[in-house]
Amino acid sequence: FLSQEQAAPAWFLSLAFLGTLYAAAFSFRFLAYLALCLRRPKDLRRRYGAWAVVTGPTSGIGRSVALELASRGLNLVLVDLNAANLKEISHTVRSRHAVQTKTVVFDLSLVSTAQGDEALRRLREAVAGLDVGVLVNNAGVAKPGAVYLHEADVEACVRLMRVNLWALTEVTAAVLPGMVERGRGAVVNMGSASSEAIPSFPLYTMYAATKRYVAQFSRSLYVEYRSKGIDVQCQSPFFLAIDLRVPLIKWIPMENWRILILTFHTRWLFDCMIAIHRIFFP
Ligand SMILES: NC(=O)c1ccc[n+]([C@@H]2O[C@H](COP(=O)([O-])OP(=O)(O)OC[C@H]3O[C@@H](n4cnc5c(N)ncnc54)[C@H](OP(=O)(O)O)[C@@H]3O)[C@@H](O)[C@H]2O)c1
Numbered sequence: 001f002l003s004q005e006q007a008a009p010a011w012f013l014s015l016a017f018l019g020t021l022y023a024a025a026f027s028f029r030f031l032a033y034l035a036l037c038l039r040r041p042k043d044l045r046r047r048y049g050a051w052a053v054v055t056g057p058t059s060g061i062g063r064s065v066a067l068e069l070a071s072r073g074l075n076l077v078l079v080d081l082n083a084a085n086l087k088e089i090s091h092t093v094r095s096r097h098a099v100q101t102k103t104v105v106f107d108l109s110l111v112s113t114a115q116g117d118e119a120l121r122r123l124r125e126a127v128a129g130l131d132v133g134v135l136v137n138n139a140g141v142a143k144p145g146a147v148y149l150h151e152a153d154v155e156a157c158v159r160l161m162r163v164n165l166w167a168l169t170e171v172t173a174a175v176l177p178g179m180v181e182r183g184r185g186a187v188v189n190m191g192s193a194s195s196e197a198i199p200s201f202p203l204y205t206m207y208a209a210t211k212r213y214v215a216q217f218s219r220s221l222y223v224e225y226r227s228k229g230i231d232v233q234c235q236s237p238f239f240l241a242i243d244l245r246v247p248l249i250k251w252i253p254m255e256n257w258r259i260l261i262l263t264f265h266t267r268w269l270f271d272c273m274i275a276i277h278r279i280f281f282p
Contacts, residue, residue: 002254003151005269007103012079012206016204023200024046024191025128026280027222032124033049037099041192042074043072043074043256044068044069044073044133044186045072045073045133046130047133047184047186048133048134048184048185048186049131049132049133049134049135049179049184049185050074050075050130050132050133051074051075051076051077051130051131051132052069052074052075052077052132052133052134052135052136053076053077053079053123053127053132053134053135053171053175054066054069054076054077054078054079054138055079055080055106055137055139055167055168055171056079056080056137056138057078057079057086057089057138058078058080058082058085058086058089059075059085060140060240061138061190062136062139062271063089063242065094065138065188066078066089066106066136067092067093067096067134068099069134069136070096070097070099071096071097071132071268072099073097073099073100074133075099075100075102075130075282076090076093076099076100076101076102077101077102077103077104077126077127077130077132078090078102078103078169079091079103079104079106079108079122079123080105080106080139081105081107081108082105082156083103083104083105086103086105087103090103101154102126103132103210104119104122104123104126105119105122106119106120106122106123107119107163107244108139108162108167108171109141109159109162109163109167109168110162111161111162111166112165112166112170116167120170120171120174123174124174125169125278127175127178128173128178129173131177131178132175132178132179132185133182133184133185133186134181134186134187135171135172135175135184135185135186135190136190137168137171137185137187137190137214138179138188138190139163139167139168139190140163140164140190140210140211141159141160141163141164141190142160142204142207143156143159144156144157144160145204146203146204147203148203148208149205151274152206157206157282158193160206160207161206161210162212162281164207164210164211164213164214165210165213165217165278167264168189168214168217169217172189172221175231176185179225179228179229179230180225180228180230183228183229184229185229185230185231185241186230186231186232186233187218187221187230187231187232187233188232188233188234188235189214189217189218189234189235190214190234190235190237191212191214191215191218191234191236192197192208192236192237192251193208193234193236193238194208194211194216195208195211195212195213195214195215195236196211196212196223196236197236204282211236215234215236216233217234218233218234219232219234229232244281270279
């Protein structure tokens with residue numbers, strides 16, 4: 001056997017060596033990933049700070065994130081455009097968890113207008129002096145939905161770009177100085193699989209493009225701020241159950257679920273049907 005192995009050509013041995021190295025590296029990465037999944041959740045309050053800022057916390061993913069952070073003992077600054085919805089989520093959070101909340105009414109689609117500047121000033125005031133450790137840039141819009149670019153409503157497009165990328169940038173810039181000062185913090189940006197996991201997302205071109213910005217913004221920001229103790233993460237979900245108050249799924253006690261159930265939202269389903277129809281019957 002030994003003499004046979006010694007007779008193996010050098011190219012074969014080199015390839016076998018490289019293969020073994022690759023398999024070992026892959027196994028190590030896989031085990032490290034498993035260990036990451038199985039470890040105990042971080043104490044966010046101790047690691048990052050006592051407060052979290054969440055944009056778009058009144059429905060969908062943002063609502064779940066806000067409730068989850070509150071369940072981990074973080075006080076919340078809730079940012080949304082609708083005062084009544086903000087009051088409702090703020091009350092819900094405080095009735096379930098022993099945390100404090102602050103609300104900031106901010107229509108993110110008005111960023112960089114006089115009204116937007118005023119709202120941003122209120123946000124800066126709200127976070128001033130607070131130990132804000134976590135920022136979740138969740139608010140995002142997909143309207144105008146599935147349309148050809150030349151047919152899209154211009155105002156809806158402008159709103160989409162303002163909310164999905166401009167406001168996200170401004171809000172991050174408003175919260176970061178405190179984190180830098182304290183030398184710790186985490187920024188979680190809500191991207192989308194539409195820009196990360198699939199090569200293109202026709203008819204949602206602008207939406208996917210704004211989410212690509214979010215991903216690249218997060219990557220670069222991570223490198224920029226990691227030496228200052230700030231973690232930056234971009235979440236890229238596929239389709240998720242979003243409006244948790246949709247009557248069709250109201251019977252499912254979803255709000256307390258830690259894992260959002262993968263499903264199609266009726267609005268997305270409707271948009272997808274339009275998209276398919278328009279591709280085949282232009
Ligand atoms: N659901 C999905 O399938 C999916 C997939 C990939 C990525 N995402 C991303 O995940 C994030 C959350 O999505 P979602 O599905 O949970 O959305 P959603 O249910 O529509 O909730 C969006 C939240 O953002 C708020 N918001 C919308 N426009 C705003 C504005 N101009 N100013 C301030 N707040 C505003 C909404 O407030 P009101 O309720 O008061 O209007 C709501 O609280 C978004 O960034 C989205 O792009 C979602």
